[in-house]
């Protein structure tokens with residue numbers, strides 16, 4: 001199938017540094033084990049949005065910035081074909097292994113592309129749904145969003161999502177220590193790529209623009225954000241909001257993005273985010289967190305934003 005949808009990629013594209021792996025080699029087993037699992041309600045929100053439009057089809061999905069294929073694996077149950085793309089070396093192989101060898105999904109459903117969001121070989125107007133989860137901050141969003149619009153069929157759905165680090169509930173000491181740990185990480189996390197990522201992520205994706213000539217029915221769903229963007233703000237790097245009056249903003253509290261966690265989990269979760277800062281640099285904060293938890297689990301809620309948009313016919 002998808003070979004028909006994909007034209008030959010050019011071979012003389014210069015090597016480019018891409019976010020995520022640039023910060024250190026990704027350990028996908030740690031990532032899968034310790035990042036929040038995307039719950040069924042996450043996919044349901046996207047599918048309801050798509051399904052409510054008349055005449056849409058469920059033929060081809062494109063999972064952009066797919067990493068090891070976490071999102072692709074679920075899309076494969078709903079769509080006939082899934083394009084799994086990621087620009088970083090080796091991720092396609094890891095995704096294929098997870099989807100085909102481990103999850104035993106039929107290989108014929110997938111095509112794997114080593115490509116960035118900004119420039120794809122996928123043919124114009126051939127895709128029903130594009131997902132870009134936890135990756136748009138590594139892209140140049142204006143170019144990526146234009147490129148998504150090119151690939152989508154008329155009335156096709158774009159879902160761009162981003163979750164930030166979880167917040168601790170009902171334990172002030174633990175919250176303070178956790179905040180200090182993330183403050184230290186933010187201070188260390190500097191450079192052109194990372195600054196751009198923070199500029200986008202700190203706005204809860206409000207800096208993403210959907211030009212009205214190309215997009216309609218834009219919905220921004222803020223999960224576990226308690227009516228404010230504060231939970232997304234890690235430091236003062238930011239950019240201008242591009243939210244339009246015509247766009248709908250929806251605030252939802254969702255227990256699916258909450259969990260009970262102990263100190264081991266905090267350590268393992270934190271290790272999935274780069275850069276890895278030597279323990280001694282944050283020893284006081286980690287000790288404070290451990291003391292405040294008193295060997296118990298604490299409730300965490302993860303703020304998550306989902307931006308859904310329809311390619312104008």
Ligand SMILES: C[S@@+](CC[C@H](N)C(=O)[O-])C[C@H]1O[C@@H](n2cnc3c(N)ncnc32)[C@H](O)[C@@H]1O
Pocket residue numbers: 018019020021064065066067068069070071086087088091115116117118132133134135138139140
């Ligand atoms: C945190 S992982 C997200 C993986 C998966 N989508 C998920 O939701 O768990 C971020 C991914 O973005 C990819 N990435 C980095 N720069 C990109 C770009 N310009 N276009 C598309 N993906 C990019 C990385 O290679 C990495 O796989």
